[in-house]
Amino acid sequence: xxxxxxxxxxxxxxxxxxxxxxxxxxxxxxxxxxxxxxxxxxxxxxxxxxxxxxxxxxxxxxxxxxxxxxxxxxxxxxxxxxxxxxxxxxxxxxxxxxxxxxxxxxxxxxxxxxxxxxxxxxxxxxxxxxxxxxxxxxxxxxxxxxxxxxxxxxxxxxxxxxxxxxxxxxxxxxxxxxxxxxxxxxxxxxxxxxxxxxxxxxxxxxxxxxxxxxxxxxxxxxxxxxxxxxxxxxxxxxxxxxxxxxxxxxxxxxxxxxxxxxxxxxxxxxxxxxxxxxxxxxxxxxxxxxxxxxxxxxxxxxxxxxxxxxxxxxxxxxxxxxxxxxxxxxxxxxxxxxxxxxxxxxxxxxxxxxxxxxxxxxxxxxxxxxxxxxxxxxxxxxxxxxxxxxxxxxxxxx
Ligand code: PLP
Numbered sequence: 351x352x353x354x355x356x357x358x359x360x361x362x363x364x365x366x367x368x369x370x371x372x373x374x375x376x377x378x379x380x381x382x383x384x385x386x387x388x389x390x391x392x393x394x395x396x397x398x399x400x401x402x403x404x405x406x407x408x409x410x411x412x413x414x415x416x417x418x419x420x421x422x423x424x425x426x427x428x429x430x431x432x433x434x435x436x437x438x439x440x441x442x443x444x445x446x447x448x449x450x451x452x453x454x455x456x457x458x459x460x461x462x463x464x465x466x467x468x469x470x471x472x473x474x475x476x477x478x479x480x481x482x483x484x485x486x487x488x489x490x491x492x493x494x495x496x497x498x499x500x501x502x503x504x505x506x507x508x509x510x511x512x513x514x515x516x517x518x519x520x521x522x523x524x525x526x527x528x529x530x531x532x533x534x535x536x537x538x539x540x541x542x543x544x545x546x547x548x549x550x551x552x553x554x555x556x557x558x559x560x561x562x563x564x565x566x567x568x569x570x571x572x573x574x575x576x577x578x579x580x581x582x583x584x585x586x587x588x589x590x591x592x593x594x595x596x597x598x599x600x601x602x603x604x605x606x607x608x609x610x611x612x613x614x615x616x617x618x619x620x621x622x623x624x625x626x627x628x629x630x631x632x633x634x635x636x637x638x639x640x641x642x643x644x645x646x647x648x649x650x651x652x653x654x655x656x657x658x659x660x661x662x663x664x665x666x667x668x669x670x671x672x673x674x675x676x677x678x679x680x681x682x683x684x685x686x687x688x689x690x691x692x693x694x695x696x697x698x699x700x701x702x703x704x705x706x707x708x709x710x711x712x713x714x715x716x717x718x719x720x721x722x723x724x725x726x727x728x729x730x731x732x733x734x735x736x737x738x739x740x741x742x743x744x745x746x747x748x
Pocket of ligand 1 (some may be wrong): 391417450451453454477523526555557585586587588593597598614
């Protein structure tokens with residue numbers, strides 16, 4: 351039946367993180383004691399105040415119907431207050447389109463901008479969805495790669511050298527999935543200088559905004575001359591432990607937000623009305639619990655680093671945000687144990703999963719096959735257990 355499929359869909363790969371999570375769940379359902387370090391979400395539950403407000407909203411029996419396509423106005427106003435409070439940015443609510451997660455927000459922006467053959471510059475390592483979405487829309491992916499020695503950050507010189515007349519969009523995440531790197535104010539300013547008068551749209555994916563161990567997120571939208579060219583992607587998934595509620599948003603210049611609304615109106619209409627109420631309560635109330643979560647994640651990160659450092663052959667940096675370590679495992683390539691031979695990060699992940707029941711994500715999909723992504727967003731007791739198992743099995747590879 352494959353011949354019935356569109357050429358477009360054939361270009362698309364299955365989301366690697368969703369694929370690994372599915373595999374882990376399958377093995378767990380077979381009774382295996384899997385420790386999932388491939389996870390891309392906070393291990394804390396959605397806070398009680400959000401749960402309670404959601405129940406209250408259902409009881410009001412008012413929110414059972416279609417909402418406006420870009421989201422309820424009070425939610426969009428609350429988001430515009432949030433960015434004023436947290437990011438010192440001033441946007442009216444009509445710049446904000448509430449979508450089914452940050453993922454749909456990015457898709458809306460891409461659909462509004464990418465023509466066949468347009469170049470989209472993607473900072474590597476990156477979240478793999480950027481690559482697949484650009485391919486789906488017929489754009490060209492152009493990569494510019496950060497190096498572990500510079501905390502995986504793309505230098506201003508690299509950026510400058512990578513821009514051509516065909517470059518239409520630049521996309522990156524900060525804090526970054528998978529490397530955890532966070533752009534500094536200086537780097538944001540220098541980036542904007544390179545892009546001044548270039549007509550290039552910058553998409554700044556800030557979904558890990560609150561998982562930041564060095565303070566306030568600096569957005570490129572804060573640079574005045576970038577306002578007409580900068581798009582912020584954000585949402586409630588990571589910071590508020592609300593991945594399943596599917597609430598994200600884009601903040602863009604009006605010429606673009608109108609198009610995102612049009613596209614969303616034809617594809618999904620608005621997002622779930624009830625989830626919008628949950629998101630509303632999330633930002634309207636005190637968000638001090640985010641600090642508590644951050645402290646726990648920071649502790650997990652520090653303990654992971656101190657334990658992983660004792661394992662021969664693993665190389666990584668000390669990231670400033672998100673909840674991942676991006677670990678170079680190439681020391682083990684060419685080594686074997688029993689009937690396993692490790693040639694790349696994919697083999698490494700299969701070995702670890704099959705021998706010690708730990709799931710990691712291979713780095714090839716993020717843009718570097720020497721690496722694996724290790725999430726420390728799990729309870730500390732499991733984290734210690736997982737690292738102990740890794741240390742034991744890796745010492746057997748010869
Ligand atoms: N952007 C990045 C960098 C991500 O890592 C993810 C999810 O893993 C998303 C966007 C999508 O977030 P959401 O769950 O809100 O769609």
